[in-house]
Amino acid sequence: MRISDDERKRAVAELREASTGAYRHVDSLDVIANSIGVEVDGKFSHEVENETYAALADLIDRPTCHLVEDEDGRTACSECGCTALYLLDATYCPDCGSIIERPW
Ligand SMILES: [Zn+2]
Numbered sequence: 001m002r003i004s005d006d007e008r009k010r011a012v013a014e015l016r017e018a019s020t021g022a023y024r025h026v027d028s029l030d031v032i033a034n035s036i037g038v039e040v041d042g043k044f045s046h047e048v049e050n051e052t053y054a055a056l057a058d059l060i061d062r063p064t065c066h067l068v069e070d071e072d073g074r075t076a077c078s079e080c081g082c083t084a085l086y087l088l089d090a091t092y093c094p095d096c097g098s099i100i101e102r103p104w
Pocket residue numbers: 065077078079080081082093094095096097098
């Protein structure tokens with residue numbers, strides 16, 4: 001599953017909030033699942049558990065990309081095709097959030 005940068009930022013904000021004790025009286029699996037975008041309602045707890053583990057793995061396993069030249073000669077992200085002007089200076093793609101791996 002591909003996680004957008006916005007989803008990643010939302011998850012971080014939610015987990016930081018949880019770390020302050022804000023959700024102390026809520027089941028921790030529910031808090032974590034909600035933080036990382038796993039739907040809890042109407043599911044068995046083992047389903048929520050499995051989806052939460054998978055979503056956590058996806059969050060940690062941040063995708064990588066490299067810079068390619070598109071058919072118009074512009075510098076582009078190899079994963080999403082984003083051609084933002086500052087890609088050359090960026091450490092990650094502003095569109096899909098992949099970490100840009102460079103040969104240098
Ligand atoms: Zn990209």
